[in-house]
Amino acid sequence: MPANILVVEDEPAIQELLALNITQAGHNPIRALSVEIAQNLMRETIPDLILLDWMLPGMNGLEFARKLKSDNLTKTIPIIMLTARGDEYDKVRGLEVGADDYVTKPFSPRELNARIKAVLRRRAPQMTDDPIEINGLRLDPTSHRVTGHQKIVDLGPTEFRLLHFFMTNAERVHTRSQLLDKVWGDRVFVEDRTVDVHIRRLRNALAVSGHQDLIQTVRGSGYRLSEQHT
Amino acid sequence: MPANILVVEDEPAIQELLALNITQAGHNPIRALSVEIAQNLMRETIPDLILLDWMLPGMNGLEFARKLKSDNLTKTIPIIMLTARGDEYDKVRGLEVGADDYVTKPFSPRELNARIKAVLRRRAPQMTDDPIEINGLRLDPTSHRVTGHQKIVDLGPTEFRLLHFFMTNAERVHTRSQLLDKVWGDRVFVEDRTVDVHIRRLRNALAVSGHQDLIQTVRGSGYRLSEQHT
DNA sequence: GATATTTGTCACGAATATGTCATATTAAGG
DNA sequence: CCTTAATATGACATATTCGTGACAAATATC
Incomplete structure (x- = not known):
């Protein structure tokens, strides 16, 4: 499964190197020379992973990372930061704002790929x-x-797993087949429509604490658990 | 349940990194720049976990680990060692003296946290x-x-051990096989359903003091002792 | 050695969960 | 509006899981 990887790096040579690496690893690099460009690109495609240089002109990487991590829509996107060798201070700051990993420059392609792979493997939280x-x-x-609100919500096994999955992957739309894969397990053969029924049962159960609107329907796509009241 | 984690690392920057990580994971880092300092600190507080760098000035990590594992007071403290990348030799030696896990430098924060959590989880009450x-x-x-309420509850040996386990691990669900492991002992070969029968006997016995609802069934998962009524 | 207690297993009914369908309701596009 | 496709809902047959009483073997007690 190829992933979209946003590369935020101002030095063209290094960016080229990174992009080449990513392509060879079977993924799809999206290049941005600055944070501003990156933000624009993200309006179109939400990447699966962000490679973020820490030393950038204009808004620096730190600020960008903090911004990403504070937004519900983007907070789950993993960030790998690129730091100068031995720049421990950057590492510390990076961790503070929630970067998921770091790679020190000059990096070996092998290490970079290994870390990308590792992070992507954990893509599903x-x-x-x-x-x-x-x-x-x-x-x-x-x-x-x-x-919820002092009330105990009574759920069957499947509904529990379903809710568990929704809560660990909030703010994100899941198709019915994705849900069948993740919640039911990929070996079963059940109708897509069955998901609907379980969603209803879950909503029903959640009504006792007033959370019946927590799981929203995204017409034509699937379902999503979201804190924002549409 | 925050844990005290002793960090033995001579490089201040890396130590800072580790400490930050631990704090963010909700635990309490105790820093030591050398084995000697660590030993002094341990006179005050016995940590729940030790993060031990392998390359240390003076007494090295290996020696320290061996010493800890040979002392009855400290032998049960889990140790995660930090090794240089690919230093397989160290890994082997480390596991020999009883380290519980290892993380290679440069480590990813996520990986470190996962391992800390895993090791701490194994620390069963x-x-x-x-x-x-x-x-x-x-x-x-x-x-x-x-x-219970002035009444003496009469239990057979197995039911007693079962109740004992439930009471020391209240408010959490145990699967039948977990119970077989913990209460019967891991070498026995007994049917899962046997647990059900013993649960019934236990509930029955607890009825004399009105505690028959203390042990609850979690359909599809197992059993749980809880004060909260369903 | 006789008797009582404990223990593991089984069979079967009860309780609950699950998947599917038929039908009602709702949203989107013309 | 009206049409159409998508989703919500209620009902139901089936499948699964659990509780229970009985029983024989093992173990302890006297």
Whole structure:
């Protein structure tokens, strides 16, 4: 599965190098010479990964990263930062704002590819055992409990898995087949429409705490869990 | 449950990086620039986990790890070692002396956090000999007695161990095989459904003090002891 | 060695969850 | 508006999971 990788780097030679590498790794590089260009490009395509140089003219990488991480739409996009060798200070700052990994310049193509691969492998946020809370709805995997506003939400196994998936991948539209893959498991053969029914059951159950509108229908595409009230 | 994590690393920049990461993961870093300092700090606080650099001035990491693992007081503390990239020799030696995991430098923050979490999760709440009381139900490991509301609850050996485990790991779901592992011991070959039967016997016995609902069924997953009513 | 207790397994009914369909409702485009 | 496609909903047959009582084997107790 080829991924769109946004490369934000002002030095053309290095950018060329990066793009070449990415192409060879079977992915699709999107080049931006500055943060401003990057922001424009992102209006068209939301990339799967961002390679971000830390030293940029104008708005610097740090600021850009912080901005990305504070926006719900983009906060889940992994960022790999490029730092000068031994620039530990940058690394620290980068981690502060939530960069996911870093590569020191001069980088070896091999290392870069390895890290890209590693990060992309985790593209779907791993379902951890940490409790998740969105909009007052709380899901705790270890106790297998869902609560919202002091009320206990009673869910069947499938609905629980479904909600769990939605909460770990919030703000993102999932098609029915994606949901079948991720929630049901890829070996089953069930109708797409079945998802609808489970969505309804989930919404129904969520009504006890007033969260029935949390899962939204995106006509023609699928479903999405979002905190923003449309 | 925040954990105290001792970071033994002589390079200040990297130490800073590690400490920041640990803080962001919700834990409490304790910094030591050398093994000697670490040993002093450990007189005050016994950490829950040790991040140990392998290349240290003075006494090296290997020696320190071996020392920790040979002392009864500290042998159970998990150790994650930091090795230089591809230094397979160190990895082998490290695992030999009982390190629990390793991370190669330069490490990705995400990977580090994942490993920290994994190691800490393995730290199962130890079954102590202290009496436990939940919801008016009291279990005393030393006298092997269970009482609830003045009534004595009569339990068979297996049911006692089962209840003991549930009470030390309350509010979380345990699958049948987890229970078989933890309560029966991991070498036995018993049917999953046997757990059901023992759960019923336990519930039955707990009925004399009105605690029959303390252990709840989580359909499709397992069982859970919880004070909160469904 | 006789008796009581504990333990694992099974069979079967009850409770619950699941997938599918038929039909109602809703949104989008002309 | 009206048409059409997409989604929501209720109902239902089926499948799955759980609770329960019974029972025989193993173990402990006297």
